[in-house]
Amino acid sequence: MKHEVILVTKVFPSTQEKMEADFTVHKLYEAADREAFLKLHAPRVRALATFGPFGADAKLMDALPRLELISHFGVGYDSIDIGAAKQRKVIVTNTPDVLNDCVADTAMSLILNVMRQYPQSENWLRAGKWLAEPGYPLTVSLGGKTLGILGLGRIGEAIAKRAQAFGMKIAYHNRNKKDVPHAYLPDVVSLAKHSDVLLVAAPGGAPTRNIVNAAVLDALGPQGFLVNIARGTLIDEPVLIQYLREKKIAGAGLDVFVKEPAVPPEFFALENAVIYPHVGSATVETRTAMGNLQLENLRLHFAGKPVKTRVV
Ligand code: NAP
Numbered sequence: 662m663k664h665e666v667i668l669v670t671k672v673f674p675s676t677q678e679k680m681e682a683d684f685t686v687h688k689l690y691e692a693a694d695r696e697a698f699l700k701l702h703a704p705r706v707r708a709l710a711t712f713g714p715f716g717a718d719a720k721l722m723d724a725l726p727r728l729e730l731i732s733h734f735g736v737g738y739d740s741i742d743i744g745a746a747k748q749r750k751v752i753v754t755n756t757p758d759v760l761n762d763c764v765a766d767t768a769m770s771l772i773l774n775v776m777r778q779y780p781q782s783e784n785w786l787r788a789g790k791w792l793a794e795p796g797y798p799l800t801v802s803l804g805g806k807t808l809g810i811l812g813l814g815r816i817g818e819a820i821a822k823r824a825q826a827f828g829m830k831i832a833y834h835n836r837n838k839k840d841v842p843h844a845y846l847p848d849v850v851s852l853a854k855h856s857d858v859l860l861v862a863a864p865g866g867a868p869t870r871n872i873v874n875a876a877v878l879d880a881l882g883p884q885g886f887l888v889n890i891a892r893g894t895l896i897d898e899p900v901l902i903q904y905l906r907e908k909k910i911a912g913a914g915l916d917v918f919v920k921e922p923a924v925p926p927e928f929f930a931l932e933n934a935v936i937y938p939h940v941g942s943a944t945v946e947t948r949t950a951m952g953n954l955q956l957e958n959l960r961l962h963f964a965g966k967p968v969k970t971r972v973v
Contacts, residue, residue: 676952716740765819771914804828809856812863865892
């Protein structure tokens, strides 16, 4: 008999196919009456499969008294109430490492695009402006500039490696100093002051909410760039919009926003913002690897073995 899993939202199609081949998958996102759906399946369901922003709160955990495992698709698990999971002795897994390279590539493209203004220069060409003006205005080089990484973890380290190949110097701030050759700054304001580009790669959630605020952007200054590939919640978004509008910082490259997909329309009009629809890990290869890891954790748990990538 197949084990039963509740899936909170649609996942990457090939992952979902494999999940449905191995398990009986109950689709919470198709339930007309969520409470009735949970009541119906609760007596048999021991695992939840979650995805990105579609995590699990205490209420959902309480509706599933036999819950043992939340297998999350994504490395960031700020959409899961970790305290509630711990209290209920529910294991939580995520999908780390397999996405480091893709997310770091995305970060690098944001750094390049916001500093060198490639998207803006293409728009300028497409608008026919090259015929009327001698050339696109000069931009800023990466080489010799300092990239300050807030959150030098798995993804932060992959970004540092790439940025060094572009001739950038690396500085960072974590809560704990690491054994790395990069300059360590004791707080975010000092890091911003020290950096030409401040790159945000720390986890989301309550402890980091608005960690990049007006004081940090003041320290970054009018020549400084901000890049965020972490979570929108780390940045005070209305303040960022104001600072971009008033050119109190030079530009921002953003893959993530506070309320996705409802990106504040103010960003659309800002020439000094390069914005992506949360595509950091969005390649076929990486999403396949993330899905495989999510499935492996489910299979291991149901086989009575330790899961592979446990958070708590
Ligand atoms: P990780 O290996 O856990 O690295 C996170 C780093 O942040 C650690 O070095 C940690 O060091 C630091 N940190 C944590 N809390 C901090 C705080 N309050 N202040 C300063 N530094 C702090 O995580 P990862 O795998 O690199 O992933 C990082 C984040 O990227 C994820 O949580 C996720 O939200 C985001 N992400 C985004 C995408 C995308 O598509 N855009 C894709 C994947 C991941 P200390 O513990 O020493 O502070």
